[in-house]
Amino acid sequence: MRTFKLTLLLTLVLQIIYSQEQFSISGTVTDADGDPLLGVNVYISDLAKGAVTDENGHYFFKSIPKGEYTIVASTIGFVKQRKKIGLNAHLTEVRFVLAEDIQSLAEVVISASRTPEARDELATTVTILSREVMEQQLNITSNISDIMSAKVPGLAPSTGTSSNFGQKLRGRDFVVMIDGVSQSTPLRNGQLDIRSLDPALIERVEVIKGATAIYGNGAEGGIINYITRNSDEDKAFSGSTDLSASGAFTNIDNSIGGRLSQSFSGKIGKWSYLINGTLEQTGAYKDAEGDVLPPTYGLGETNSFSGFAKIGYDIAKNQKLVLTYNRYSTKQNTNYIQVDGDYDTGRKSTAELGTPLGVPQGTKNNNLHLTYNHQAVFGSTSLHADLYYQNVANTFFWSDSFEFGGQSQIDSEKKGARVVLHSPHTFTDKLTVSATYGLDLLNDITSQPLVDGRTWVPEMNMVNLAPFAQLKINLLRDLILKGGIRVERITIGVDDYTTLRTVNPVTGEIDNPGFEVKGGELEYTATVFNAGVRYNRFPWFSPYFSFSQGFSVYDIGRILRAARVTDIKNINTEASIVDNYELGFVSKLLGKLRLEAVGFISTSELGSSGEFKEGIFNVVRSPEKLYGFEGTIDYYPFSNLNIGATYSYLEGKRDVNDNGDFSDEADVYLGGDRIAPPKITAYAKYSPTEKLDIYGEIIRIGNRDRFTMNDSGTYDVYQGPVKAYNVVNLNLGYRLTKSTTLNFSMENVLNEDYFPARSQWFTRENLYTKGKGSSFKLGLTVRY
Template identity: 55%
Template sequence: MKKAIPLLIALLFLSVSLYAQTGSVRGTILDTDKRPVAYSSVFLQGTNTGATTNELGTFQLSNVKAGDHKLIISAVGHERQTLPVVVKEGETTEIQVTLSASQQGLSEVVISASRTPETIDQIPSSITVLSRKAIEEDLMVSTNIIDILSNKVPGLAPSTGTSSNWGQTLRGRAMLVMIDGVPQSTPLRNGAVDMRALDPDAIEQIEVVKGATAIYGNGAAGGLINYITRTPMQQKPFASRTSLGMTGSLVSRDNSIGARVSQMFYGKAGKFDYVVSGAYEQTGEWKDAEGDVLPPDYGLGETDSYNGFLKLGYDFTPFNRVQLTYNYYSSEQKTNYVPQYGNYQNRQKSIAVLGETLGVPQGVRGNHNLNLRFSGENAFLNSRYEADAYYQSVDNVFFWSPSFENGGQSMISSEKRGARVLFTTPYKITNSLDGDVTYGVDVMNDVTSQPLVDGRTWVPEMDMMNLAPFVQLKTALAENLIFKGGFRAEKVNIAVEDYTTLRTVNPATGQIDNPGFEVKGGDLSYNAYLFNAGLRYNKFELFTPYASFSQGFSVADIGVMLRSARVDDMNKINTEAIVINNYEAGFVSKYSRLRFEGVGFISTSELGASGQYKDGVFVVMRSPERIHGFEATADLAVLPTLNLGATFSYVEGKRDVNENDSFRDEEDVYLGGERISPPKYTAYVRYALLDNKLGLNLQYTGIGARERFEINEKGTYNFYQGPVEPYHLVNLSASYRFSKNATFNLGVENLFNEDYFPARSQWFTSPTLYTKGKGAAFNLSMVIEL
């Protein structure tokens, strides 16, 4: 110990001398209209020293070694800049940088992948970020956020064309949906209606992290989707954005006309800023390519949607902020139609017919999100900090079903309360070895149940307490070699009281198929220790490789297992949690105006989460699973006014039924369509003319074929095993800015009126969802900004 004391003293003097030879860089990042670019990233090339601009577009880098440096500035929707700076000992270098809009619309700054803002080139995994500009392009065609994501995100299964995203997996597994990092998904009883959690006009950008990740906890088996809400767009006390729109069918306009209005006010005065917005949309009848009204089950026709959004911020110092955000969203279908189910075996589609609707309106009865956040820079050891307290409550009502005794409607109710604290502390060992450590803890209480609207219990109340400390390390091992690794410990307890399973009937025969079982409740406890690690090498733009390993954790929809119980004790049900291992390797290649990214992945788990119906009961199959696939993305700026792009996604998976660590035996089976999507192709052409006043965008989405199963003894296919036949969809949008403040938009969905069954309708094989896709439709809108 005595020998170590002189060494420690020497290191202390060395660090003091190093910091004595430092200065700082302070600056402001603006766009070409002289508006601040909030949340842009600023890094010193060859190091991990960096910062993120606040809402004023300002930043500061402290303890920068004196000398010549290159500063890299990047922001969502803007061209990346590299500029030289000279730092003098003991002085502060002031700079102002103007970023031009990105020609390709490539987003570079993300938050969701590591819980702290950083550029994509610091992340050793595949990320898709949709900027506000990209969202607005698709909003000209459809306001259904499920469609927007399906058209833009490689690896995400095809859109269902409904309010439900059930079967719409991310790389073959369930995903976690969030708003500003607050979970919207209900993994305890996954009703798969979480993607429609707010109105698209309240979204600033969308970040999609693909592959299992534990960075936000339970449920991100296939990755996560994080909706980042709006921030003030101009540095003035008052500004507004008004949007008026009309929608309708181009096949049969009768009763199809809908309307939409959205109003936003925002501004910044001194240290205070705000965004207040409201949106209302009423859709008309949705019709297929033959002009028939689409069935109301999970339908989006004749739907009233409301969204209220409020964000208040106060910068009590230039680098410390408090922010309060609240969002309310509801979307309920009020229709005079009832479904007339078709027949999959005869390829007879389901349609809607006039009739008396039973029960209450289906849809999102109300989704409340309240979030209080404190954040800042330059805390102890020059750390960045963030502390959140949040509340989320949602009621999702499903359609009337005759499967319950005397009929009924189920409703998933979920209420979450949570708190999160994290710090990001930079460190510097030598001039060539530095980085940062992000660490903290998440605490969440999630109470979820699925009763019937009339009060009967289907899924009992599940009360989950989740405590999870975590740490993430990022370091520059060499000048251009970045390593990221981390650890998260999940401690979960789920309490369930005694309950009785719900009596259900066979709708075809009217006979009781579940007389009801009394089930003893109890506690379920889980402890999981999850790791991630990755490398990225950034020296050559022509070839930037990356590779990573990450683990995810999921409680595998315990609710569906509890409601199907055929035993008298909950502890006799196999409710073991799933740990997913995700292996990924890819590269990014940039050459002149071309950007290409390719990535391959393998996802494994010792337990499965696929299900199948046995004797009318949904049973979860727990055998090991292996999923693999690859994705490719290309973007080319042919001219400053002409951009092209394309993506391709492929995924496949199997269950190891005999559990012998091989997936090639005859007993092993492919995963069904509810997990594995068919190949997906997308492409776009974006062209601006008339001095950028007129913008045209042509978008293509193609779904390939998948056929993995044999016809059963009844001459048809089992649930989830139907073959998927290809279909091709083309959307067109045009935008004309006829004054500085006003823009007129026209969008045409399914331009060539493709007559098709969406992938889910094909593989599910049930008449209840054997529904055709939406036919050609228009969307007219006008946006006024003051």
């Protein structure tokens, strides 16, 4: 009996041990070429257990009870894969080979949080312009300011000139970047930064709307990031040649221009390369009546040169170095001089033959950028490091507002470094967490002298040190929570200087006799935050809400040059923090329709509006409130037809008496330099045959009339009413062979005779310029 009991007890113990026997699962995740994939989320849905692949694509689970399970592998840019397994051995190996998801790759966004994210996981409004869109638009125009205005809701109408002054993003300044490196000069914003890269070099554009501090000073309205092309061929050598000619339909004399763009790219072993050179010479630009457009900020009779090289080296499977150099320059070589118009009588500014005073207007941009990527610097944490150098020289037109006349030039030199780490963690299939954190270091030296050496804006030497961190939590697969923080520490050194003697254009008298100003150091410290939530349970309704802050040292050079005191400590150079709130949703139906709508409010306790009084520019620092709505719709009724439209509305006011109420009689609307009129764009792309593509778009700029005339019976600067106008563009593309395409396009097909929005609200005689009339472009593209 005793033996029986011992045997029974031993049996029970063995059964318990066996029933608790644990198993392990291991495996690898690779792409279709067999290369390991790092950072893939692998989880066992039945047990709510997760893991992340390492640099060898390897993952491992231990202490798994015996049974049948579903194991899932997913990551951005690849099709999610599920496998059912049964654990019968102590160690079971499960391998995944993931297929690339082309559609998903097109929806990956880098700029929003400085690490790749799926667009559907963002709690903010983003506009993405793909390479296909950029190439389509380049067939119509090489002026990237026109391209951006046509395709980005919330961006003010194009000025039709080389300057994007007044072309705000949601009513505020934005930062233009190339591969994440700022091209803007916020210390003295010359607002020529949109045209800092030839559009032929752009792989995609990411526009992040609303205040953001993720990239530092100046992005009150958001960021525009030009992401440059890579070598996209596995061949050792490939290339493309683009040749085009353009001219005016209204009056072809002296309007013919040409463009040549040549690219070579390839991959040889561990090396990859892309080299591009582009030359463009525009003819005289004409308005709808066939008259030459004036040369002030003009795009006509301008020579442009772009030189670009990107060299990559694969140190190892998960480590890569990329060195990029970009030079972009423009120079206006014109035989015309300005003839000012008259806003009060409606007489447009024109041009007549003559020799311009001073040196040619133009820009010079040089960028050198070294990046290092390590996809598994420790565990599943990836590292992205940058070193960059940039210098900018923007030369403006001759002005009689300086004593004895003169031309100014913005000189800016930036040197910077940054380190970004990204750590993903999968706890279960219903809980993933990722952290992005790093440090930015920037030295920006900017000044605005006259070409003859006189000081207008003294040299400003800024040092900016900013640590930051972002956290993203994905709960229950569909709920996404995000938050971040950035600490700005900025020091700006200014030497003693004397303000430049300037002339009042109204009275002709000296309005600034010149002040000796004591320099010193300006110091700024600020902590800014962002937070957001998005719910993706239903494809037909994915709502999101976000709060974000932006930090900006408002165009301090503009304040310094107009100083009326003897010490910079007595100048109101206080920084501005902007709070941005937005609520929106995305709707996707039947795989054919995408609809997005968003409303937003943007506030700042210390605004930065400008106003002119008796010809003198003043900066007004009072509270501001801006609000608006944007909508986008894309519809694919058939595989060969795509139609879409966007709508933008914006309004804003200043709380003049600073009582927290923007509806008092004393409070005023913001001027046209800040608030754009409503904008509607609509487009259609149709391919009736495999060889023929037809693309058309209409851009309508609506009315805005918020101000009354002054005592002189005219409108103050920035306050002129804007009357609606329409611009229609068309492009026809025909593939002669598999590698050769012929394009014919027309700008302003209906030859609309109009003043662009800026000409209308600015009211200044020297910028009372009409828009470009009907013109054509004929191009040939050969790829090999």
